[in-house]
Amino acid sequence: MQETEQLVDEKIAELVQNGNVDVFGVLVERYESKLSRYINKFLFYGDEAEDLLQDIFIKTYINIKSFDTKQKFSPWIYRIAHNELINAIKKRKSNKSINFFDFDMDVLLPHPIANETADGEMERKEIRELLDKGLREIDLKYKEPLVLYYFEDMSYAEIADVLKIPTSTVGVRIKRGREALRKVVK
Amino acid sequence: MEEKKEQLNKEILSQIKEGKVEMKSRWFFVLRTLLGILGVFLLSLCLIFLVSFILFGLRKSGVALAPGFGPQGFILFAMSLPWMLILITAAFLAVLEILIRKYSFVYKKPILYSLIGVFVATTLITLLLPSFSLHNSIFRAYQPEVGDREADMPPIGRFYRGFGMPHPSDLLRGVVVDFSTGTLVIANENGVTSSVILNDFTKIFPGTDMGIGDELLIFGPRSTSGIIRAFGIREIRD
Incomplete structure (x- = not known):
């Protein structure tokens, strides 16, 4: 087990795919805190969050043979987490009306100003603090890229893989999300 | 915290x-991918x-030639487009966009790009394949005999001759059977x-012959007495 702990996620996933069930526990250990934090950012706490977390890991195990070990594991498991989260949010809203035609123009058109910029540590820290304060107030479509970028340290391309949206849209949403956050907190 | 994690x-x-x-077995995912590809292939065929x-x-x-005869022609073109088929x-x-959107080379680009890509690819393939001669063969195969009703045709014939084909009332395709000054008789x-009446406002496409036996397209409204006042005439040479 100690040897497997040295292995990268993708290699562990390959071992699980080949029938080594026990090493799946290493992946659970590695992602438990990260995914818990991710879920909490969407206002799921306590038993609800625990059930959601368990469902994410169970879905990960069930579908692990669809994972391409040449790709990065992290965006793949976050994609599963994202889907579970969306389902949970929909369930929460089941008594309210859901607009099925809620089409987002951000993914339709190209965005020229969406390059990834290297934020300084100070700025990242500031946004994280703002996010903690204004989390309830901002739209989910901005909240999710901001959480993945500032808390989970993912690149725009990785976030695009998690959310299945254009890379340029990720940039636009992070930029708009930051602006919305600053307005809300001030 | 550690306890919870362990639990x-x-x-x-x-x-x-x-x-x-x-x-789930690898075959499940392979099969799902293959079904997805098959779906994309079949939908692409339908689109083409x-x-x-x-x-x-x-x-x-x-109808494609109508815009060449000015504003009236353009209105005729717009009114005659097969909007249901469109x-x-x-x-x-x-649906095709939804099916291909799960692939990273598609979802990483704006939807507009993939829609344009699919549309351009479909149109190019349509123009490169001998699809026109295929459609023409089917069209001719379901030529009704005199007195046949459209309802008696098989569905493919009804589609090619009826529902799918534009039937603008202001357009007549036929052969010149009689010709006198200012009037044509078209069968x-x-x-x-x-009977088709020509006047000073009738635009005749350059190079159009209007002798007996020539096949023409007549653009113009038909009066209650059945006479057509042509605003455009063009010879068919294919």
Whole structure:
């Protein structure tokens, strides 16, 4: 087990795919805190969050043979987490009306100003603090890229893989999300 | 915290070991991918068929040439477009977009790019394939005999001759059977004749011969007495 702990996620996933069930526990250990934090950012706490977390890991195990070990594991498991989260949010809203035609123009058109910029540590820290304060107030479509970028340290391309949206849209949403956050907190 | 983590780990592993949770086989995902590819392929074929049929219908009926005769021609063109087929094509395009959107080379780009890509690819394939001659063969195979009703035709014939083909009332395709100053007599493919009046405002496409036996497209409204006042005339040479 100690040897497997040295292995990268993708290699562990390959071992699980080949029938080594026990090493799946290493992946659970590695992602438990990260995914818990991710879920909490969407206002799921306590038993609800625990059930959601368990469902994410169970879905990960069930579908692990669809994972391409040449790709990065992290965006793949976050994609599963994202889907579970969306389902949970929909369930929460089941008594309210859901607009099925809620089409987002951000993914339709190209965005020229969406390059990834290297934020300084100070700025990242500031946004994280703002996010903690204004989390309830901002739209989910901005909240999710901001959480993945500032808390989970993912690149725009990785976030695009998690959310299945254009890379340029990720940039636009992070930029708009930051602006919305600053307005809300001030 | 560590305790919770351990508990979660134990719970998940015990569910796996007790067989309550089972890994889906690789074949399941291979099959799903193959079905997805098959779906994309079949939808693409449908799209190519629809786009090429719309273009064929516009050309065969002569509607495609209407915009060449000014504003009246353009209105005729817009009114005669097969809007139902265009809507069906748009629906197929939307479904195809949904099917291909799960691939990273598609979802990483804005939807507009992939829609344009699919549309351009479909149109190019339509133009490169001998689809027009195929449509023409089917069209000719379901030529009705004199006195046949459209309802008696098989569905494919009704589609090619009826529902799918534009039938603008202000457009007549036929052969010149008589000609005198300012008036033409045109017989359509069923042998029914119509009188066509030409005036100073009638635009005649350059190079058009209007002798007996020439096949013409006549653009113009038909009066209650059945006489057509042509605003445009063009010879068909294909």
